[in-house]
Amino acid sequence: xxxxxxxxxxxxxxxxxxxxxxxxxxxxxxxxxxxxxxxxxxxxxxxxxxxxxxxxxxxxxxxxxxxxxxxxxxxxxxxxxxxxxxxxxxxxxxxxxxxxxxxxxxxxxxxxxxxxxxxxxxxxxxxxxxxxxxxxxxxxxxxxxxxxxxxxxxxxxxxxxxxxxxxxxxxxxxxxxxxxxxxxxxxxxxxxxxxxxxxxxxxxxxxxxxxxxxxxxxxxxxxxxxxxxxxxxxxxxxxxxxxxxxxxxxxxxxxxxxxxxxxxxxxxxxxxxxxxxxxxxxxxxxxxxxxxxxxxxxxxxxxxxxxxxxxxxxxxxxxxxxxxxxxxxxxxxxxxxxxxxxxxxxxxxxxxxxxxxxxxxxxxxxxxxxxxxxxxxxxxxxxxxxxxxxxxxxxxxxxxxxxx
Amino acid sequence: xxxxxxxxxxxxxxxxxxxxxxxxxxxxxxxxxxxxxxxxxxxxxxxxxxxxxxxxxxxxxxxxxxxxxxxxxxxxxxxxxxxxxxxxxxxxxxxxxxxxxxxxxxxxxxxxxxxxxxxxxxxxxxxxxxxxxxxxxxxxxxxxxxxxxxxxxxxxxxxxxxxxxxxxxxxxxxxxxxxxxxxxxxxxxxxxxxxxxxxxxxxxxxxxxxxxxxxxxxxxxxxxxxxxxxxxxxxxxxxxxxxxxxxxxxxxxxxxxxxxxxxxxxxxxxxxxxxxxxxxxxxxxxxxxxxxxxxxxxxxxxxxxxxxxxxxxxxxxxxxxxxxxxxxxxxxxxxxxxxxxxxxxxxxxxxxxxxxxxxxxxxxxxxxxxxxxxxxxxxxxxxxxxxxxxxxxxxxxxxxxxxx
Numbered sequence: 001x002x003x004x005x006x007x008x009x010x011x012x013x014x015x016x017x018x019x020x021x022x023x024x025x026x027x028x029x030x031x032x033x034x035x036x037x038x039x040x041x042x043x044x045x046x047x048x049x050x051x052x053x054x055x056x057x058x059x060x061x062x063x064x065x066x067x068x069x070x071x072x073x074x075x076x077x078x079x080x081x082x083x084x085x086x087x088x089x090x091x092x093x094x095x096x097x098x099x100x101x102x103x104x105x106x107x108x109x110x111x112x113x114x115x116x117x118x119x120x121x122x123x124x125x126x127x128x129x130x131x132x133x134x135x136x137x138x139x140x141x142x143x144x145x146x147x148x149x150x151x152x153x154x155x156x157x158x159x160x161x162x163x164x165x166x167x168x169x170x171x172x173x174x175x176x177x178x179x180x181x182x183x184x185x186x187x188x189x190x191x192x193x194x195x196x197x198x199x200x201x202x203x204x205x206x207x208x209x210x211x212x213x214x215x216x217x218x219x220x221x222x223x224x225x226x227x228x229x230x231x232x233x234x235x236x237x238x239x240x241x242x243x244x245x246x247x248x249x250x251x252x253x254x255x256x257x258x259x260x261x262x263x264x265x266x267x268x269x270x271x272x273x274x275x276x277x278x279x280x281x282x283x284x285x286x287x288x289x290x291x292x293x294x295x296x297x298x299x300x301x302x303x304x305x306x307x308x309x310x311x312x313x314x315x316x317x318x319x320x321x322x323x324x325x326x327x328x329x330x331x332x333x334x335x336x337x338x339x340x341x342x343x344x345x346x347x348x349x350x351x352x353x354x355x356x357x358x359x360x361x362x363x364x365x366x367x368x369x370x371x372x373x374x375x376x377x378x379x380x381x382x383x384x385x386x387x388x389x390x391x392x393x394x395x396x397x398x399x400x401x402x403x404x
Numbered sequence: 405x406x407x408x409x410x411x412x413x414x415x416x417x418x419x420x421x422x423x424x425x426x427x428x429x430x431x432x433x434x435x436x437x438x439x440x441x442x443x444x445x446x447x448x449x450x451x452x453x454x455x456x457x458x459x460x461x462x463x464x465x466x467x468x469x470x471x472x473x474x475x476x477x478x479x480x481x482x483x484x485x486x487x488x489x490x491x492x493x494x495x496x497x498x499x500x501x502x503x504x505x506x507x508x509x510x511x512x513x514x515x516x517x518x519x520x521x522x523x524x525x526x527x528x529x530x531x532x533x534x535x536x537x538x539x540x541x542x543x544x545x546x547x548x549x550x551x552x553x554x555x556x557x558x559x560x561x562x563x564x565x566x567x568x569x570x571x572x573x574x575x576x577x578x579x580x581x582x583x584x585x586x587x588x589x590x591x592x593x594x595x596x597x598x599x600x601x602x603x604x605x606x607x608x609x610x611x612x613x614x615x616x617x618x619x620x621x622x623x624x625x626x627x628x629x630x631x632x633x634x635x636x637x638x639x640x641x642x643x644x645x646x647x648x649x650x651x652x653x654x655x656x657x658x659x660x661x662x663x664x665x666x667x668x669x670x671x672x673x674x675x676x677x678x679x680x681x682x683x684x685x686x687x688x689x690x691x692x693x694x695x696x697x698x699x700x701x702x703x704x705x706x707x708x709x710x711x712x713x714x715x716x717x718x719x720x721x722x723x724x725x726x727x728x729x730x731x732x733x734x735x736x737x738x739x740x741x742x743x744x745x746x747x748x749x750x751x752x753x754x755x756x757x758x759x760x761x762x763x764x765x766x767x768x769x770x771x772x773x774x775x776x777x778x779x780x781x782x783x784x785x786x787x788x789x790x791x792x793x794x795x796x797x798x799x800x801x802x803x804x805x806x807x808x
Binding site for chain 1: 716
């Protein structure tokens with residue numbers, strides 16, 4: 001009875017609101033497949049009753065927690081940070097800004113009579129997600145990744161608010177203006193003045209020998225590489241049967257990317273890869289990154305983007321080679337012709353703008369033109385005149401080459 | 405009798421010297437065709453008895469001559485030049501340097517009991533060339549062009565000495581060190597420590613209606629464009645029969661290039677062109693340049709060389725387009741894989757370093773590797789483990805897009 005009651009209560013909560021649509025298209029513009037299109041909310045808006053706000057742990061809080069057990073005072077902390085080259089005042093200010101922005105979001109929600117649970121990373125779990133109608137991350141892109149990592153329901157909205165625009169790109173978050181005017185965002189949600197966006201994510205299956213499907217959280221533990229390896233060993237799945245069972249669907253979905261490679265950043269990774277059921281290929285590299293559209297702007301972008309410097313250097317080489325190719329020996333009995341600034345349009349064309357030749361004939365259609373030799377001797381060359389231009393080796397100029 | 409006597413005397417002058425070879429190859433290295441190869445002078449050197457030295461007119465001399473008729477004093481000249489923005493002291497210094505270098509060449513020749521005729525541009529003519537065994541230009545590349553312009557005998561050596569290395573490239577002249585140690589150059593010529601070089605030149609035939617095969621010298625007259633046009637008209641060939649006769653071989657040979665185009669630099673040139681007896685093509689352009697190997701380093705080079713700026717700009721556009729192409733919509737149910745720094749050698753290959761895919765399978769051959777999701781969750785992935793990576797639209801993350 002309890003689950004049923006919950007369900008009833010839950011339905012009630014969405015009274016007079018549009019749920020994120022399941023399968024039927026709504027009226028409005030945009031793609032209308034529930035498989036990944038965004039739909040205009042249409043006449044109905046979105047009005048959650050319960051919102052979980054996941055707030056990031058600021059650097060200041062992190063350092064505080066780190067040294068808490070050592071019984072340090074604020075002053076001690078400040079000196080310790082200074083020793084590390086960190087700016088205590090800066091950290092405190094960032095913490096203040098973030099905290100203020102989080103309060104703004106929480107207050108805005110509560111002013112609308114929305115029930116709010118404010119959680120930090122450690123407290124955020126799947127129970128929180130089940131409780132909430134929507135999840136808001138208050139932090140940067142990393143906090144958004146965290147918030148998304150516990151959501152597996154494609155109809156549970158996750159919204160990012162960038163609480164420190166100075167320090168985070170926030171490209172997974174709402175536009176920065178809503179950070180300081182969150183009620184405006186809420187009003188738009190209510191009025192349906194928004195579009196749903198489904199960000200595709202990657203799933204992972206693991207099989208084979210000696211596998212270990214238990215995840216290790218890299219953030220919480222701030223592990224060194226060595227600790228990281230040991231963490232995996234400690235977590236190793238006890239059930240031997242995993243060795244012979246089918247592929248395990250791992251309990252994660254990648255919003256940005258999956259990276260595969262040796263933990264030690266200086267070690268080369270050796271593996272075999274098959275793309276789209278193609279042939280297996282043995283490879284050695286610094287690792288493999290497989291990303292989503294969301295992740296195409298993140299690490300993947302930095303892996304693949306063309307660095308101007310490399311290209312400029314290649315370009316200089318090519319340009320210099322080309323320019324060098326324009327030069328040839330004075331003793332070669334061949335000519336090189338160049339058309340300066342050819343006009344190409346419906347009427348005129350220039351099949352070859354430059355090239356070597358043995359003979360060039362020109363028929364003038366000019367008004368007041370010349371044929372000029374070595375910039376010094378000029379012949380009239382107007383409409384009707386025809387010139388034949390060629391090299392006869394009898395005309396060569398004799399000169400000497402002295403060694404340098 | 406006089407021409408015969410001259411011939412006899414001329415032959416005698418080459419006693420115990422090697423003439424520029426006519427047809428038989430000499431001993432030594434290099435191509436051995438009289439049609440254009442350079443031959444080592446071999447056992448014999450080159451020892452002329454009569455040398456014509458063509459000296460350039462310096463800018464200082466030019467300005468002096470220009471205002472001579474106005475009866476200006478040196479002081480007047482200096483002020484006039486200053487008004488024009490020219491540096492009188494600089495002009496005088498250049499003139500001094502050039503004059504000193506010319507004297508050095510002339511003295512070096514006379515010290516070897518060589519008969520020297522020193523001529524300026526106006527005095528230099530075909531009679532001078534006939535008289536001389538060799539012609540030396542004392543100036544820059546322009547003076548070399550002038551010296552060559554009156555030489556039509558492929559066995560009459562023309563040698564350039566750069567008398568103002570600061571101001572002239574001198575790429576048609578001897579290496580700069582000989583400017584200040586000309587006796588050294590003479591010794592090398594005597595000892596045969598040099599190579600003959602035949603610089604190919606272009607000849608021109610003119611035919612058609614209304615043609616005018618009389619040349620106009622552009623340097624001597626320092627013509628404005630208007631005066632230039634009138635000069636052609638004044639020189640127009642009176643003989644009407646030229647309109648119906650065959651092609652005229654013009655009395656010039658281009659050492660650098662032939663340029664054909666409208667005299668007015670801002671006017672487009674219209675003509676028809678046929679290259680290597682190919683089809684005629686109507687063209688409109690800023691003119692045609694046909695150069696020799698010698699001229700390939702001159703105007704032609706500047707016409708054709710690739711300017712770094714244009715290419716950089718093209719490059720930026722292409723680079724930006726490429727980088728943009730790395731990004732795609734978060735709502736697209738496709739993955740993009742990237743192999744970081746693939747090692748390619750005899751053993752390993754990487755057929756595709758990046759690309760879109762629906763599915764990626766990886767079999768680990770790693771020692772201590774991980775599969776890391778969104779930089780936050782890590783799975784052991786060592787030798788024997790197999791991962792299948794794909795997108796299922798059921799796993800999408802629901803979020804909202806608010807208008808800016």
